[in-house]
Amino acid sequence: MKVGMLMVFQNFKDQITDTEAYQRDMHIADLAEPLGFDVLGAVEHHFNSYAMAPDGMQFLSYMAGRTKTIELMTGAVILPWWDSPLRVTEKMILLDHLCQGRALFGIGHGLARREYDVFGVDMGEARERFDESAEIIIQGLESGVVEADGKFYKQPRTEVRPGPFASFQDRLYSVAMSSHSVPKVAAMGAVMMCFAQKPWEEMTDHFGTYRDLYKEHHNRPAPPPICVDFLCCDESGDRAQELAREHMANYYVTVMEHYEMASNVFDNVKGYDDYATGAEVLRETGMEAAGKAFVDVNTWGTP
DSSP, X not given: OOOEEEEOOOOGGGOSOHHHHHHHHHHHHHHHTTTTOSEEEEOOBOSSTTOOBSOHXXXXXXXHTTOSSSEEEESOEEGGGOSOHHHHHHHHHHHHHHTTSOEEEEEEOOOOHHHHHHHTOOGXXXXXXXXXXXXXXXXXXXXXXXXXXXXXXXXXXXXXXXXXXXXXXXXXXXXXXXXXXXXHHHHHTOEEEEEOXXXXXXXXHHHHHHHHHHHHHHSSOOOOOEEEOOEEEOSSHHHHHXXXXXXXXXXXXXXXXXXXXXXXXXXXXXXXXXXXXXXHHHHHHOHHHHHHHHHHHSEEEOO
């Protein structure tokens, strides 16, 4: 099993300056390797203090020069927000050269309407754009050549330089939080990435479907999934729980606000019906109960 650290770059309620928030989180990132973490990851989010992380590939390129052994993972590149699959291919190959093969390529669809709107991308096209872009980029990472003549992306045959440092097979990861995503992640041969959102035992069918489809497509067992949750550790168990109840719950509120999870924003949006159902449940249960449930599925305790 590997244990990683995912950088979020949140400035909760703008309590400090963005500069102070980045100095804080860059210091934390510097601690990941000496503390023994196996992977350092970075999210992608835009235009909001929820997560000030517009380019994980750029941040990880910075960390490539500050580390020697830790793997560096995009967690994730939100493909529908990138106009050019060619540029993503270039940036990932360059990152892999800079860290000498330690890069892990994680990709996702994205969920926040506020981000889609600013980029001028219709959320109803998100999954089609993701599928098309992912195929182009994955082929480019392997061959060093990018070409496309699809519905959304056109690219004359172009050789990427520098060429690939190494194959990204077995270094490809994709977020799969909905029933729509799991079959696609399995088909592309990616490691499934999930975030804590409900009791893990309720995710059994989710993981089982992925394993079955992965083996069906690739005739080999699926790799272990990446499970992302929040951890609060203190020498006092009571203090750890107190901190978790406060700070994880506060974070959950920012998630609900950023994604407009209690609204009807996902209604009738192609490929997002799982989230529309979840929003309906959230409205019925209430934010306070949902926040408590979120903390319950994450982790706190003593060393």
